[in-house]
Amino acid sequence: MSIEVLDPTYGGGANAFALAGRLASLEGKTVGIISNGKRGTRPFFASLEKYLKQAGAARVVWHTKANYSAPAEASITADVKNWDAAFVGIGD
C-alpha cells in the first residue's frame, strides 16, 4: 500500500550565503584574516601572512574573535568592507 510522506528538511532558500567573487591576483590587495582565537591559529595564520605578502598582497589585516564558537563581532564584520579578500574558518 502506498504512503505519502513529507520532506523534513529546511528546503528552499537554504543557501542564504554566496561565495564572494574570486580575485585574479593578490597584487596590491588588502587581505583580512579572522582568527577564531585558538592557539593553533597563530602560527598557521602567521605563515599564511608571509605567503600572502610574498604573493603580492599590500596589506594583511588580522582580527581575532572574542568567542571562537560565536560569529564575529560587529566591529570585525564592519571592517570587512575595507578588504579585497578574507580568510575565515575554523582552526584548532
Added chain:
Amino acid sequence: MELASERFLLDGIVAAQEFYHSRKWTDGLPVVPPTAEAVEKCLEWAMLPPDHLVGIEPVRARRITAEKLAINSVMAGCLPMHFPVVVTAFTAMLREPFLLHGATASTGGCAILIVVNGPIRQELGMDGTFNALGSSDRATTTIGRAVRLALYNLLDVRPGDVDRSTLGHPGKISYCLAEDEENSPWLPLAEERDIPQHASAVTVMSAGAPRQLMNEWTTEPEQILDTFCAEIKASMRHYSIYPGNYAIVVPPQLRTHFTNAGWSKADIRQYVFENAKIYRREWADCGKGAVVGSRGDTEYQALSEPDDLLVIAAGGPAGGFGAVIPPWFGPKSKACTVAIGACVDCEIQ
C-alpha cells in the same frame, strides 16, 4: 490546514524507511513516516498554524517553522501531545545566550540536555525515576530524539556536516529527562529559574555526557557534595577549567540525606559554588603542564555564580548514586528555560 512541505508518494512503510535513510534524514534508527495527517494532528494539538515561526537560527538565518518541527517530531515517534515540549525546547535553544550554532557545530561534541518540569510531565507519562538518564519512557525518548532530528534536517547538524564533533556522546540520540517533583520537597528546577509555580517548562543545556558517582557511606550533606565536587573538579582538570552551567542529578537515596538535614537546592548550589574549584597548576598532574603557563597559582571556580548549577531531582529509589553533567565548554552557552506556552486565544472551559 495547508502544509507547505514537499510530498513524496512511496511504496509502503518499508520503502519509506529506506527513502529517509538514503537521504540522511534520520539518525540511523527507523522513523515513523510523517504523513500529512500525523503532522496536522501535532499542529492541531499545539494550536499552531503550519507557518508559525518558532524562531530564527541567528547564524544561518534559518526560519524554524512549526510545520517542520512537527514533521521531525512525528518521525522521532512523538505523539501530538508531546509536540508542545519539542516546540518549547527549540524556542529555548534559539535564544541567543544558548549559542546553538556553536554548541551543535563544535568539535567538543555536546548534546542538548532537555529537562521538563511541571504538570505536563504527568500528562505525558514522563518518568523521572528509574533509569532517568537512560530513556526512561516513551515521551522523554521521543522528545529528545525529535530535537536531534530537527537539528539534522533543519540546520544540517549531521555528523561531518555542521556537526563537527570529534567523539560526541550517546546523549545525542536523545537527552531528555523529567524532574521527579512528586518525590522531592525541593523547588522544581524551572520554578527556581523564574517560571511561575504550577506552570510547565523546559530547560535546555549544552551538555556533555553524564558522569555517574557513588557515595553510600555517609549521610552528611557536605560529604555527599564533596563527591559531586570531586567529579566536577575532575572535569575541570581533564576537560575544561572554565566556569559554566553544570547540572547535578540527585536521586532519592541521596536526596533523603539532604532533606533530613534541611538542605534546599539553594544550599547545595552555594556549597558547590564555594568548593568546586581547582588551581591551574593541577593541569600539570594530568598531562597538561604545557598550558599552565604563569598562572599556576590562579584558582578557577566551576561556577561563576551559584545559580549556574542546575540541581535536578531524578532517579530510581534505591542506590547512593548521583550524576554530574558538565557543560559543553565553559560559559559559551547558557542554559535557557522557557515556559510551555498557553494559547491566549483559547476558549476558557
